[in-house]
Amino acid sequence: MEKKFLPYGKQNITQEEIESVISALTGDYITQGPLVEKFELSLAKYLGVKHAVVVSNGTAALHIASLALDLKPGDAVIVPAISFVATSNAVLYCGATPIFADVDAKTGNILIESAEEAILLALKKGLIPKAIYPVHYSGLPCSIKDLIELARKYNIKIVEDSCHALGAMYRLNSEENFKMVGSYADMSVWSFHPVKHITTGEGGAVTTNCSILASKLKMLRSHGITKNSFDFTKQNLSLDEKSAEINPWYYEMQMLGYNYRLPDILCALGIAQLKRIDLFLEKRRQLADYYFKKLSGIENIILPLNDNVTAFSSFHLFPVKIDFDKVGKTRKQIIDSLKSYGIGCQVHYIPIPWQPYYEKNTDKFMCLDITNAENFYKEELSLPMYYDLNFDDIDRIADALRYSLGS
Ligand SMILES: Cc1ncc(COP(=O)(O)O)c(C=O)c1O
Structure with missing residues (x-):
């Protein structure tokens, strides 16, 4: 009998969740209605932060977070060389300069010494280092203590790219209580793509504890428009000539924003999915x-770091590393072999500066020595990780890996 194909990632959606979407579809508002705020409130409550602003995807979230920082030409942002291209693209959208720092060889998370070197490089080149965008690669949080110290030392902001890390936890030291990722940064960015912990199909959010940033983010995701009468600047247009009451149709565009709104239909799915987040996380942990x-002791496989001292991973990915030279097979050969056993894998990520766009536009970014990132890329393989996977599937994956590697 043909065995079912195991992709590397996949959503899980219940009948009840489908019904909540249908109910939104047949309601009065399919976009810009009450479910947007409801989703934002439940996300903020879950993360223990003051504000959540939901948007159409994680990339849009990175973009408006960058705009909320007032990023512009002459500014620099420190980003890890190993991430999805969206992390540094958001910096380019604003005309600012991403500086690629190296990553830790074990975790794939930004290397603090390299990040500091990148800040010094920015200063040397006459750029203003404004922020660091750490990525909690695969769901394992970066050291928040080190990030905070670095940010304070150089007076820069921390915008966490937490697209892998919903439900992950970190702490400042072993005496502190664990807090949700999102708690300590100036802003944190989330994605609700189907392979992530919860999904809205496409969707994203920015969270923050700063109310000034939150109101800016809300304007930026909707054309730069405010409908809040306290913010209006033009009395002659906003007020009725006779009663001096606010004109009910009135709105003001106060900055150049975008249409990055998340419709109520998708917020309905997000609200329902978030109710199951503990279940999703527990399953990924198991x-x-x-x-x-199952994989410990298999020759030539290095397993991901399982910290649990200062950080709890939410296991968006299960990234192993394989020394393909030592195995005597290429990564494609291993991936093809796993595929013949019905197992899908992915590679996270090609170092961003290696992308053709970046190679053609070397004037737009800077890059330090990224040897660890290059080696990380050469050895990385992400194995299937999603809610519907079970232990039997992992037995199958472990056997197939062993055969494929010849171990
Ligand atoms: C680290 C990281 N940043 C940003 C993004 C962009 O998110 P989205 O696909 O929702 O635009 C992703 C999505 O894959 C990601 O993994």
């Missing part, structure tokens, strides 16, 4: 534990 058990 699957990861089982992977650790």
